[in-house]
Each structure stands twice: as structure tokens, then as C-alpha cells.
Amino acid sequence: xxxxxxxxxxxxxxxxxxxxxxxxxxxxxxxxxxxxxxxxxxxxxxxxxxxxxxxxxxxxxxxxxxxxxxxxxxxxxxxxxxxxxxxxxxxxxxxxxxxxxxxxxxxxxxxxxxxxxxxxxxxxxxxxxxxxxxxxxxxxxxxxxxxxxxxxxxxxxxxxxxxxxxxxxxxxxxxxxxxxxxxxxxxxxxxxxxxxxxxxxxxxxxxxxxxxxxxxxxxxxxxxxxxxxxxxxxxxxxxxxxxxxxxxxxxxxxxxxxxxxxxx
Amino acid sequence: xxxxxxxxxxxxxxxxxxxxxxxxxxxxxxxxxxxxxxxxxxxxxxxxxxxxxxxxxxxxxxxxxxxxxxxxxxxxxxxxxxxxxxxxxxxxxxxxxxxxxxxxxxxxxxxxxxxxxxxxxxxxxxxxxxxxxxxxxxxxxxxxxxx
Ligand SMILES: Nc1ncnc2c1ncn2[C@@H]1O[C@H](COP(=O)(O)OP(=O)(O)OP(=O)(O)O)[C@@H](O)[C@H]1O
Ligand SMILES: [Mg+2]
Numbered sequence: 575x576x577x578x579x580x581x582x583x584x585x586x587x588x589x590x591x592x593x594x595x596x597x598x599x600x601x602x603x604x605x606x607x608x609x610x611x612x613x614x615x616x617x618x619x620x621x622x623x624x625x626x627x628x629x630x631x632x633x634x635x636x637x638x639x640x641x642x643x644x645x646x647x648x649x650x651x652x653x654x655x656x657x658x659x660x661x662x663x664x665x666x667x668x669x670x671x672x673x674x675x676x677x678x679x680x681x682x683x684x685x686x687x688x689x690x691x692x693x694x695x696x697x698x699x700x701x702x703x704x705x706x707x708x709x710x711x712x713x714x715x716x717x718x719x720x721x722x723x724x725x726x727x728x729x730x731x732x733x734x735x736x737x738x739x740x741x742x743x744x745x746x747x748x749x750x751x752x753x754x755x756x757x758x759x760x761x762x763x764x765x766x767x768x769x770x771x772x773x774x775x776x777x778x779x780x781x782x783x784x785x786x787x788x789x790x791x792x793x794x795x796x797x798x799x800x801x802x803x804x805x806x807x808x809x810x811x812x813x814x815x816x817x818x819x820x821x822x823x824x825x826x827x828x829x830x831x832x833x834x835x836x837x838x
Numbered sequence: 839x840x841x842x843x844x845x846x847x848x849x850x851x852x853x854x855x856x857x858x859x860x861x862x863x864x865x866x867x868x869x870x871x872x873x874x875x876x877x878x879x880x881x882x883x884x885x886x887x888x889x890x891x892x893x894x895x896x897x898x899x900x901x902x903x904x905x906x907x908x909x910x911x912x913x914x915x916x917x918x919x920x921x922x923x924x925x926x927x928x929x930x931x932x933x934x935x936x937x938x939x940x941x942x943x944x945x946x947x948x949x950x951x952x953x954x955x956x957x958x959x960x961x962x963x964x965x966x967x968x969x970x971x972x973x974x975x976x977x978x979x980x981x982x983x984x985x
Contacts, residue, residue: 724879724897724898725879727878727879727896727897727898728878728879728880728898730878731877731878731879731880731881732880734878766912767894767896767897767914769876769894
């Protein structure tokens with residue numbers, strides 16, 4: 575029986591799809607049987623990122639509405655035998671499926687795969703509710719920006735409300751130099767607010783853009799720092815203890831007298 | 839003390855400690871809820887009485903109380919004490935770093951471009967018509983009466 579993990583964030587463009595592709599690829603490279611489910615109906619991306627777009631015949635909505643069998647819609651990866659994709663529909667919208675159908679789909683996938691990784695759309699509306707409906711665990715992706723962290727906090731609250739407790743956090747696109755200069759939120763700042771376990775930290779890395787544009791995954795690239803970071807995350811997911819790479823910080827902290835400004 | 843955990847369900851007041859209550863009537867306020875979790879962005883509590891939070895109030899979260907608000911953690915969101923106009927209401931937090939503080943009909947915010955990182959519990963209350971913030975001390979002068 576497999577494990578069902580949703581990758582979510584609230585804010586758009588922070589790296590959910592990139593993370594889904596890399597975690598899935600990494601797990602499959604370790605020999606696990608993995609199904610990736612793209613729930614971003616109308617804005618599907620995961621197929622492109624994986625370089626599988628030209629193989630799509632059926633999609634998620636075809637499966638949930640009974641147009642085809644699950645097996646027919648699952649696309650085998652080009653290289654990794656254990657990796658499969660269930661693509662989103664591109665010509666429909668988020669209301670084309672409902673949470674109950676997602677739960678059914680997840681329980682069907684669970685029988686066949688070791689890991690089911692669900693790529694969630696941005697936002698907190700129906701697409702989000704569909705994506706989390708069948709999940710047993712959640713990974714929240716954020717970037718070191720105040721707005722992304724705020725949205726991550728909102729999402730964690732919503733996950734807790736549906737008993738998806740103790741989500742794990744991935745901080746993406748960190749730039750150690752900027753953090754050192756005090757121009758970017760540090761890992762500590764983010765953890766301080768979100769108060770959840772850190773699954774990993776991915777640096778800003780142009781190799782992500784390069785590999786993504788080729789339909790490859792950086793996790794298989796042995797030379798890049800982001801690839802290493804994703805490999806560490808994959809190992810942690812499978813239960814291994816791998817230390818989180820930490821960047822040294824010397825923020826001179828100074829205390830200031832607190833004043834308040836009247837607004838009214 | 840009414841009690842709140844996770845969702846919003848409250849028990850009725852229990853009868854224990856009645857003797858003590860009548861002895862210190864003006865200093866004791868039984869109309870208080872305990873919130874045993876962190877309030878995250880988008881979550882809010884409204885209560886006719888005092889609110890004690892065992893956790894943080896994150897940016898984007900809101901607490902409104904007709905009485906006092908005590909945050910046993912970091913207060914980073916927006917809180918409104920004395921929401922029905924009680925100017926004696928106070929706000930206390932272990933780490934007072936609010937987006938905005940409101941007491942009765944006073945609304946304040948921290949100065950721009952000043953990162954506040956208090957190391958001690960602090961108390962906000964109205965003094966001479968302005969919201970002031972001071973280190974919270976126990977034992978000394980009484981820190982604002984409950985409603
Ligand atoms: N660590 C990184 N370094 C550099 N570029 C990155 C990094 N992570 C993601 N990107 C780039 O950022 C863009 C957005 O990433 P991605 O599509 O994974 O985000 P998303 O959260 O799935 O977005 P959406 O909310 O639209 O679904 C992509 O172009 C991706 O290549
Ligand atoms: Mg995406």
C-alpha cells in the first residue's frame with residue numbers, strides 16, 4: 575500500500591510542480607513505484623516539465639468521469655521504469671472533478687504504487703480542496719518571501735483543519751548570500767513563523783531552469799546543488815536521516831526601543 | 839473558564855472556586871477562554887470576554903475580545919482588546935511584534951522600518967489617551983484591571 579503526499583503552497587509559482595517532478599523522479603530512481611498526479615486542471619504543467627506532453631491521450635478528468643480506465647490514462651516515463659504520470663485535463667476547469675472523486679482515485683492508485691505525489695494548483699479554492707482530498711501527508715513549498723510565507727501559513731492552517739497534520743516544509747529558491755546580507759528571510763525566520771518540520775532547502779539554481787526546459791529533472795544531475803538538495807529530500811522522505819544544509823548567518827541583532835504610531 | 843481547542847466549542851463555566859471569586863470580586867474575571875493552539879493566517883477568534891492564547895498569533899490572524907488578550911507566544915497579527923470600548927483592556931504577549939494593536943477605539947501600529955524583536959514579555963495599554971508598551975512585570979504595580 576502506497577503513501578499519498580500532496581505538494582501545495584497557496585502562492586503560485588513557488589516551485590510545487592518542480593518539486594513534484596523531482597521528488598517523484600528521485601523516488602523512482604531509487605526503485606520505487608511512483609504515480610504523479612497533476613491536479614492543476616486547465617493549467618497543466620507537470621507533463622511538460624517531465625517531457626511527456628506528446629504522450630497524453632487520456633487525462634485525470636477522463637478517469638474520474640469514467641471515459642477511460644485508470645491504466646489507460648497513466649503515462650510511463652521515458653527513462654525511469656517506476657515513474658508514471660496522470661496528467662491534468664487542459665480544456666476543462668477545476669470544477670470538472672470533486673473531492674470525493676479524488677479520494678476514490680487516490681485509493682485506487684494506492685493499491686498499485688509505493689508513492690502517489692499530487693501536484694496542487696495555487697490558491698485555496700476548489701482546485702486545492704480536490705488536491706488535498708485524498709492525501710495522507712502534505713508537503714508545503716514556500717520561497718523566502720514574506721507573501722509566500724504568509725500563504726504557506728494560511729495553507730498549513732487549512733491543512734490542519736482537515737486533519738492533515740504536521741505538514742513538512744520545503745524552502746525553495748534560497749540565496750545564501752542574500753540571507754547573509756540580511757536581504758532575504760533566513761530559514762530560521764521562516765521556521766519561527768510556520769513552526770513545522772523542515773524537509774529541505776533548495777537553493778536558487780539556474781540548473782533547475784535548464785533541466786526543466788529540457789523535460790529533465792535536476793534531481794538526477796549529480797553536479798548541481800539543487801539536485802543534491804532534492805536527493806536529500808527524497809532520502810528524508812523514505813525515512814533516512816540526512817542533515818539539512820545550513821548557511822552560516824551573522825545577522826547582527828540589535829534591539830530597538832519600541833514605539834507605536836497612532837492611526838486613529 | 840470556558841475552554842476552546844481546535845474548533846470553536848465552549849463548555850459552560852464550572853462552579854469551582856466560588857469562594858475565592860467573591861473575596862476578590864473586582865480582581866477576578868471568570869469570563870475567559872483558553873485557545874490552545876497557534877492562530878495562523880486567515881484564522882480568527884472573537885470573544886465576549888478575555889482571550890488567552892497558548893501559542894502564536896501569526897501575521898494575517900485576528901483576535902477580537904471585549905476584555906483583555908494574553909498571548910503566551912509571539913503576537914504578530916492583529917488583535918483588538920476592549921472591543922466594546924473598554925479603555926482599561928490590556929494586551930500582553932511573550933513576544934509583542936504585532937501588525938497592529940487595537941484597544942477600545944485606539945488603533946496603533948509599529949513604526950515603519952523598525953524590526954522589533956523583544957526578548958521579554960510586554961504589555962500594551964492605554965495611558966493618558968495613548969497606547970503605550972512596557973515590559974511586563976509581575977508582582978509590582980498592578981497591570982491594568984480586568985474588565
Ligand atoms: N530553485 C529554483 N531555482 C531557479 N528556478 C526555479 C527554482 N524553483 C523553481 N524555479 C522556476 O520557477 C518557476 C515556477 O516553478 P513551478 O512551476 O515549479 O512553480 P509552481 O508552484 O508549480 O507554479 P504554479 O503555482 O503556477 O503551479 C519555473 O520556471 C521553475 O523553473
Ligand atoms: Mg505548478
